[in-house]
Every structure is written in structure tokens, then in C-alpha cells.
Amino acid sequence: MESTDNESLLSRSAMSQGQGKGQPNKPRAGSSSSGERQLSRSGSLIKPIPGSPIGDDDDLESGPIEPDVGCCDPRKWWFRWMMLVFISFLGFGSYFVYDIPAALESDIEHAMNVNVAQYSLLYALYSWPNVILCFFGGFLIDRVLGVAWGSILFAGFVLLGQAVVAIGAQSNLFWLMLAGRFIFGIGGESLAVAQNNYVVRWFKGKELNMVFGIQLSFSRVGSTVNLNIMKPVFDSFSNITPAYSQLGAAMWFAALFCGLSLSCAVILLFLERRTDRVIKRDVGGSDEKVNLKDVKDFPLSLWLLFIICxxxxxxxxxxxxxxxxxxxxxxxxxxxxxxxxxSIVYIISAAASPVFGLLVDRTGRNLTWVIAATAVTVGCHVMMAFTFINPYVPIIIMGFAYSVLACALWPIVSLVVPEHQLGTAYGFMQSVQNLGLAVVAQGAGILVNSNGYLWLEIFFSICVALSVLASILLWLVDDASGGKLNASAKTRKREAAEKERAALIAAAPPSPSSSPSMGNRMRPRTPVELRNRFLTRLGIEKPVNLRSLPLAQPSLLR
Incomplete structure (x- = not known):
């Protein structure tokens, strides 16, 4: 009986093997299931028996077939760059709307019947709240909302704020315009924090410096486009009277760009969810949760970055x-x-930032670039303060230095703090920047009125010189702790590869051959084990009474 069963089982094995070498089995329509699997060695589609260890064998090279995800595959090389397009346009509307008061200063003062001091409130009510609000915006991104939903929320605030500004203009209510600028400010800076998080999320360890440069270019393009088209747009509504209604129509036109940013935020949410679904990215994030108390634990290097900024x-x-x-x-x-x-500084930065970002990516040495950019900017202010050299020379040099610093400085934050604290760190950096800008903008005006422009240039030189000293101190602190922030691109690439290799080794399941329960770990397989392994790969269930049966009866070998 055993001999008959053995021959029958071997016949089934041979038939299965013949099918694998000949015409492959084609599954009937509608008969495929999650238990089916394509074996790359045989080319045949075999349905394994429940309980069969198919796929558990450590020597089986063929893994599960990836699902067909269509044309929008997050594993493709171009997907990240498509993400970058939407990330860049995410903040375009905010930067466009921010400088509308500068583009229409005299028209706003005339249409709304306000003086210069009242007009200045359109900027003040944007900057002062963001001393606090964009820090909490970064905290919300890290702890509560996530970067995708946070982007939608803050882009919604940007659109809502501009809509309120437009309604205030059409209603001839300047206080409502100010309220709209306040609402706009709630979303504007926090949306910039979300942009930075997106960039680090998709480009960390790759083209991060260049991508920060591209993002800077888009922000400057938004400001430049606004300064060049808003006046003609306002004039095109000249048939609308009175003047405040004409201003309201121009403000509604600007709101369209805020709607573009909100649309990009929604598209990014869809693409993020698709990425999580296709590549099984951890949607829960890190087990570590950010806390407001983490601010006091920020490393010294991050505080020095704040001072430089x-x-x-x-x-x-x-x-x-x-x-x-x-x-x-x-x-x-x-x-x-x-x-x-x-306008030269902004024009140069829009064109040169991606180029310098690529250069920093290729060379590394972020701190060296930061020190050079800050030192060169001090020289530009000194030239304008104490010499009469053609002003185009220092201002053009300043434009290039500004481009280099923006590409090299902001990516350093991702090297200093863990990913789950990025939103909080970038938010705090934006907060202290807004605080400095708000205080210095008012103080500079007072200084000009009392002492003139020479002392203003000396003051600016001292401010930038402070950033030079902080950069040198950061270089010393980093060098004492291993030189991570100023490492070359080759060193970072090698360290990233070693880190990825270590993570793969740690995540890999232990090999059966490494189990201490096995006697001789290098023992060759017996003929019986080879037969059983072959039948297992074919998905054929082995009766218990045959699992240790020899290949042939001893009587047949005599």
C-alpha cells in the first residue's frame, strides 16, 4: 500500500513538473485568489494547499507579486518630482498675496482713505501674530494633524483670509481688511512650515539642498509675479466704481491663487495616501511623540541655527x-x-537658488557654504556703507550670497532634530525669524529718522556679522561632535548606505540555518529532504507517512 501511494505521489509530482516546463497553466477567469502565487523559476501558476509552507522557505527567491498601481506609481523615479511641483505651488498663493500691499500701496491708501501708518498695519498684523502662531502650527503638524491635513488647514486659512480682505475692500471696511490679513497670517507662515516638512519627507538624503533652492525660487517667483501684474490687474477693473469696489475686484483675483494652493494641498493628500497604500509606508509615524517641552531640550546646534537665521x-x-x-x-x-x-536680490535668488542647491548637494559642506554666504553679505553692507562703488556690484553679490545661504541653511535642521520634531523645529525657526523681522523693521525706521542711512548700514552689518560668529561657533560645535553637519556629500552617502544596511539586517528574520537548535548547521540535505522540499515548492501536500520515506524501497535496490 505504501509503495502504491508513493508511486502515485511521484506521478503527481512529475505531472506538475512537466506542466512547469511545458505550456504554463492559465487560471480560469475569476478563479484567482489571494492564495495564488506565480513561481518565477517554473513560470506556472499554482494554487497552494492551505497550511502548505509555500513562501516560508528561506531559499525561495520569488516574492509576492506587486499589484498593478497604474500610471501613478510612487516607486517610480519621477513621482518625487511630480510631488515637488505640487509642493512648490502649495505656497505660491501665499507668497503672491503677501506682497499685494506693496504692489498697490498708493491705490489702497486712496481707495480706503487711510494714511501710511494705517496702511503699514496690513503687514504688522501678519508678522506679529506669527511670532507665536507658526510655532504652534509646526507643533500641530507634528503632534495632531500630520503634514497632509495640516497643509489643507493652513491653505484654507490663507484662502479664507484673502476672501475676508476682498470682502472688506468691497464693503469699504478697512478694519475688516485688517482682520483678513490677520487670518491670512495664521495660515501663511504655518503653510511654509508644512512645505518644509514635505520637502524633507520626500527628499531627505537625496537632492534636499537643491529642492530647498527650487522652493525658494517659487516663493520669489510668486512675489515677483505679484509685483508685476497686480497694478495692471487693478487698472483693468477701472470700469468698476467706486474705487474701493475696484480694489475689491483685484483682491478677488488674487484669491484665485490661494485657491490654487488649496487645490495642491488636496492633491498632495491624495498622493500621500496612495504612497502609504502602495509601498506600505508606516502611516502611524514614529512611536515618539513631540511635546512642547521638547523645545527646552533642543540641542545647542539648533539654537545656533536660529541665531544665524x-x-x-x-x-x-x-x-x-x-x-x-x-x-x-x-x-x-x-x-x-x-x-x-x-528687486535684483529676489530676481537672482529665483534663478540661482536651484543651481546653488544642486552644487551644495554635490559637495556637501553645508556649514562652509553658510559661513561663506554670511561673510560675503557683511562685505556687501560694508561696501554700501563706506564706499561709493557702483551699487549694482554689492547688490548683485548679495543676491548670490542670499541664494547660497537659503539652500545650505534650512536643510541643516533635518540633520539636527529627529523627523517627528521637524514641524516644531521649523515652526520655532519661523517664529524667531518673524520676531526679529518685526522688531528690526520698526527699529530700523527709528534709526533712519534719528541717525541717517550710514548708521542703518552699520546696524545691518553688525546683525549679519552676528550670524557669521554663530556660524563659526556652530562649525566648532559640530566638529567636536563628529562633523555631521559639515560632512561631504560622499561621506553622507556612505553613512546613509551603512545605516540602511544595518536597518535591513535588523529587520530581517533569522535564518533557519542560524538557529542554535540545529545540530550540524552545514549538514547537506538528504535525498528525502530534497524530495519533500521540491514537492513543497509545487504546493503538493505530503502525507505524514511519506515525509520520512526513502526514495525507493530497499528491496528494489538489492
């Missing part, structure tokens, strides 16, 4: 805001030339 940006943005009269008074240029000079 504040010291540098207060020497650039307030300077550009006050440079019109400075160029006209010191260099005796006309208004058109003065406007051209002040």
Missing part, C-alpha cells in the same frame, strides 16, 4: 524694504533705477 534675514529683508530712499539719496539715482536695484 535671525541675524542674516534681518540684514536682508528690512534692508530691501528701506533701500529705495537709500539708493536715491546716496547714489543719486532715479526712482526707476532704485526699484530695479531693490
Amino acid at each position: 535671525v541675524g542674516y534675514y534681518v540684514g536682508v529683508f528690512p534692508f530691501i524694504g528701506l533701500a529705495l530712499v537709500f539708493f536715491e539719496s546716496k547714489y543719486s539715482v532715479d526712482s526707476a533705477t532704485s526699484h530695479a536695484l531693490t
Whole structure:
């Protein structure tokens, strides 16, 4: 009886093997199930028997077939760059709307019948709240909402705020316009924090510096487009009267760009969910949860980054805001030339930031680039303060230095804090930057009125020099702790590969051959084990009484 069963079982095995070498079995329509699997070695589709250890064998090379995800596959190389397009347009509307008061200053003052001090509140009510709000926005992204839902929320605030501004203009209610700018400010800076989180999430360890440069370019393009088209747009509504209704129509036009940003936030949510579903990314995130108390535990290197950020940006943005009269008074240029000079920094940064970002990606050495950019900017302010060299020279150099610093500085945060604290860290960085800009903008105006532009340039030189000192101190602190922040690109690539290899080894299941319960770990398989392993791969159930049966009866071998 045993011999008959054995021959029958071997016949079934041979038939299965013949099917594998010949015409492959084709499953009937509707007969496929989750238990089916394609064996790459035989090319045949076999339905394993329940309980069969198929797929558990450590030597089986063929894994489960990935599902067909269509044209939008997050595992493709181009998917990250498609994400970058939507990430860049995510903040386009916010940057476009932010500088509307600058583009329509005289028109706003005339249409709403306000003076310069009242007009300045349109910027003040944006900046001051963000000293606190964008920090809590980063905390909400890390702890409560996540980057995708956080982006939708803050893009919604941007659109709502601009809509309230438009309603206030159409209703001739300046206080309502101010309320709209306040609402807009709640979302604007926090949306920038979400953008930074998205960039680090998709490009950390790859083209991070270049992508930060591209993001900076889009922000400057948004501001530049606004400054160039909003005045013609306002004039195109000249048939609408009175003047405040004309202003309201222009504000509704600007709200369309905020709607574009909100649409990008929704698309990014869809793409994030698709990525989680296809590549089985951990949607729960890290087990570590961010806490507001984490701020006091931020490392010294992060606090030095905050000082660099504040010291540098207060020497650039307030300077550009006050440079019109400075160029006209010191260099005796006309208004058109003065406007051209002040716009050079933004124009250069829009074009040069991606190039410098790629250069930083290829070379690494972020701190070296930061030190060079801050030192060069100090030299530009010193030239404008104490020499009469053509103003195009220092302002063009400042534009390139500003591009380098933005590409090299902001990615360093992702090297200092863990990923679950990125939103909080970037939010705090935005907060201290807004605090510095708000204080210095008001203080610079007082300084000009009392002491003139020479002392203003000396003040800006001191601010940027402070960022140089903080950069050098950060380089010393980093060098004492291993030089991670100023490592070369080759070193970072090697360390990332070693870290990934260690993670794969830690996550891999232990091999059966490494189990201490086995006697001789290098013992060859017996003929019986080879036969059983072959039948197991074919998905054929082995009766218990045959699992140790020899290949042939001893009587047949005599």
C-alpha cells in the first residue's frame, strides 16, 4: 500500500513538473485568489494547499507579486518630482498675496482713505501674530494633524483670509481688511512650515539642498509675479466704481491663487495616501511623540541655527524694504533705477537658488557654504556703507550670497532634530525669524529718522556679522561632535548606505540555518529532504507517512 501511494505521489509530482516546463497553466477567469502565487523559476501558476509552507522557505527567491498601481506609481523615479511641483505651488498663493500691499500701496491708501501708518498695519498684523502662531502650527503638524491635513488647514486659512480682505475692500471696511490679513497670517507662515516638512519627507538624503533652492525660487517667483501684474490687474477693473469696489475686484483675483494652493494641498493628500497604500509606508509615524517641552531640550546646534537665521534675514529683508530712499539719496539715482536695484536680490535668488542647491548637494559642506554666504553679505553692507562703488556690484553679490545661504541653511535642521520634531523645529525657526523681522523693521525706521542711512548700514552689518560668529561657533560645535553637519556629500552617502544596511539586517528574520537548535548547521540535505522540499515548492501536500520515506524501497535496490 505504501509503495502504491508513493508511486502515485511521484506521478503527481512529475505531472506538475512537466506542466512547469511545458505550456504554463492559465487560471480560469475569476478563479484567482489571494492564495495564488506565480513561481518565477517554473513560470506556472499554482494554487497552494492551505497550511502548505509555500513562501516560508528561506531559499525561495520569488516574492509576492506587486499589484498593478497604474500610471501613478510612487516607486517610480519621477513621482518625487511630480510631488515637488505640487509642493512648490502649495505656497505660491501665499507668497503672491503677501506682497499685494506693496504692489498697490498708493491705490489702497486712496481707495480706503487711510494714511501710511494705517496702511503699514496690513503687514504688522501678519508678522506679529506669527511670532507665536507658526510655532504652534509646526507643533500641530507634528503632534495632531500630520503634514497632509495640516497643509489643507493652513491653505484654507490663507484662502479664507484673502476672501475676508476682498470682502472688506468691497464693503469699504478697512478694519475688516485688517482682520483678513490677520487670518491670512495664521495660515501663511504655518503653510511654509508644512512645505518644509514635505520637502524633507520626500527628499531627505537625496537632492534636499537643491529642492530647498527650487522652493525658494517659487516663493520669489510668486512675489515677483505679484509685483508685476497686480497694478495692471487693478487698472483693468477701472470700469468698476467706486474705487474701493475696484480694489475689491483685484483682491478677488488674487484669491484665485490661494485657491490654487488649496487645490495642491488636496492633491498632495491624495498622493500621500496612495504612497502609504502602495509601498506600505508606516502611516502611524514614529512611536515618539513631540511635546512642547521638547523645545527646552533642543540641542545647542539648533539654537545656533536660529541665531544665524535671525541675524542674516534681518540684514536682508528690512534692508530691501528701506533701500529705495537709500539708493536715491546716496547714489543719486532715479526712482526707476532704485526699484530695479531693490528687486535684483529676489530676481537672482529665483534663478540661482536651484543651481546653488544642486552644487551644495554635490559637495556637501553645508556649514562652509553658510559661513561663506554670511561673510560675503557683511562685505556687501560694508561696501554700501563706506564706499561709493557702483551699487549694482554689492547688490548683485548679495543676491548670490542670499541664494547660497537659503539652500545650505534650512536643510541643516533635518540633520539636527529627529523627523517627528521637524514641524516644531521649523515652526520655532519661523517664529524667531518673524520676531526679529518685526522688531528690526520698526527699529530700523527709528534709526533712519534719528541717525541717517550710514548708521542703518552699520546696524545691518553688525546683525549679519552676528550670524557669521554663530556660524563659526556652530562649525566648532559640530566638529567636536563628529562633523555631521559639515560632512561631504560622499561621506553622507556612505553613512546613509551603512545605516540602511544595518536597518535591513535588523529587520530581517533569522535564518533557519542560524538557529542554535540545529545540530550540524552545514549538514547537506538528504535525498528525502530534497524530495519533500521540491514537492513543497509545487504546493503538493505530503502525507505524514511519506515525509520520512526513502526514495525507493530497499528491496528494489538489492
